[in-house]
Amino acid sequence: MEEFLRRGNLMWEGSRMMLHEHREALEKYHEEKLKQPPPDPSPEDLSEMGAAAMDSLQYEMDVIVTYWKEGFYYEVPGIIDRVDQARREIKFEGEWIPFHHLRWIERKDV
16 A cells, blocks of 8 residues: 555544534533432431421521532522422522422531
8 A cells, every 4th residue: 555545544633623512512411421310308308307497497597408400419508588388399598499309408507
């Protein structure tokens, strides 16, 4: 075989590039890999979290709420504003969080 035909991939070496669409797709792929499944709290966990939530609501105690949103867990300190049993949600720091997205509510040590 002639020498110029055995040059491997050298013809295309200088023209390697990544389009914006490719980069965005790669970033989205890596973000999707990091996502976690939603929590599945047991009835005992819900009972303990309910007690902490009611203490925060009645006595304005600080709590740390860990919740799931769109594949990621967030841990936020604050005071629970409202508990809606009919809609099965809590209002925390101005945001409604469904019960089934709660991972844990713990009382903040003072």
